[in-house]
Amino acid sequence: METSDDTEVLVVGGGATGVGVARDLAMRGVDVTLTERGGLSAGTTGRSHGVLHSGARYAEADRAGAEECIAENETLREIAGVCVADTGGYFVSLSDDDEAYFERKLAAAREVGIDAEEVSVEAAREAVPGLTDDVTRAMRVPDGVVYPSRLVAATAADAREHGAEIRTHAPVEEIHTADGRVTGATVDGDRVDADAVVNATGAWAGECAALAGVDVAMRPTKGAMVGVDYEGLGPVLNRCRDPADGDIAVPHRGRAVLGTTSVVVDDPDEYDEESWEVERVVDECAEMVPAFADAEIRSTYWGVRPLYEPDETHRGAGSRSADDAATGDERGISREFALLDHDPDGVAGFYSIVGGKLTTHRVMAEATADRVCERLGVDADCRTADAPLVGADDAERVDGFVDEFDARSPADADVVGGEPGDGE
Known part of the structure; x- marks a missing residue:
């Protein structure tokens, strides 16, 4: 039997952006409920x-x-504690790579305030002992590693500390509208009345928007990640070329995560996990660190990027297959986000936040919360950049949140739940 609950804002989607929106709104004193289907x-x-x-x-x-x-x-280094690791990063050019591209990247990074420094090849090999002899130039940058399960769980726990309700395994079945505005949703059989609904479902934003009678055109692309046994990678390692398949290696506890591919898919829930993608990722990353070629593969997993189709069409990114997937079209520039206000679509109070990337989830949430608060008449500033996440310096506590919210995921399965301090 359907029961009825009230909330000011219903956030749909329990990834980084969704929990970030819930935390931001809750810290501003808004009554918020977040729901996630898994x-x-x-x-x-x-x-x-x-x-x-x-x-x-x-x-x-x-x-x-x-x-x-x-x-x-x-900001994340300041507030996220054990949810991130300060590994540093390197971009390396190999003999076949364009030196002019290296120069452009170095100059551009410095111009925007990134602490980028060209270092000797010898210094790069000291940082990454297994680097190929084919390295010609190297650049040090302040990249790091995010442990997504921890980040999401700690952010959700922090949102709850400020009064948010977090519902897992509670799919949204309907979104209700009346008189040109959103009125709530049916969540796992319960009616939830709300003054605003935020669609933070990422690659599934089109499906969620359709429940409200709104068209949000997404162009999801799948990417393969390969976890291999490898000790001592140290920093994040990037190939200094136009973004392409197999151009990044990420250090974890006792292994390296190699990535990635980019292939357009029709359905973010249904796509083929193809062996050619795994082989290509390993082969390409082995050009930077030859030992990757013979390392034991411990895990493979695929993610689906939440790319917004109008942005991708504007960029000229085309459909890609196994034959053309190395061109890097869908990854050539930053994944800017778009905040869609569906008032012009006849559903006032309904918002979709699409695009972006994990690193920028907090500012995406801030932009969304600003717009929602404007609608609700809430006069409160964002405080999420200044307050550490609850439990941020206690790995065991944060991993407890991961278990509580069923937030374990393949991206950091080798780190989460280990001994306190592992992977840091």
């Missing part, structure tokens, strides 16, 4: 490569996006 971080967030981007990856192509990344990189 466990938290079950979607794209928990299936990412988990890089805390410095912005250097995007600096020469998207200045604004790079500035956003470095600002949020520094």
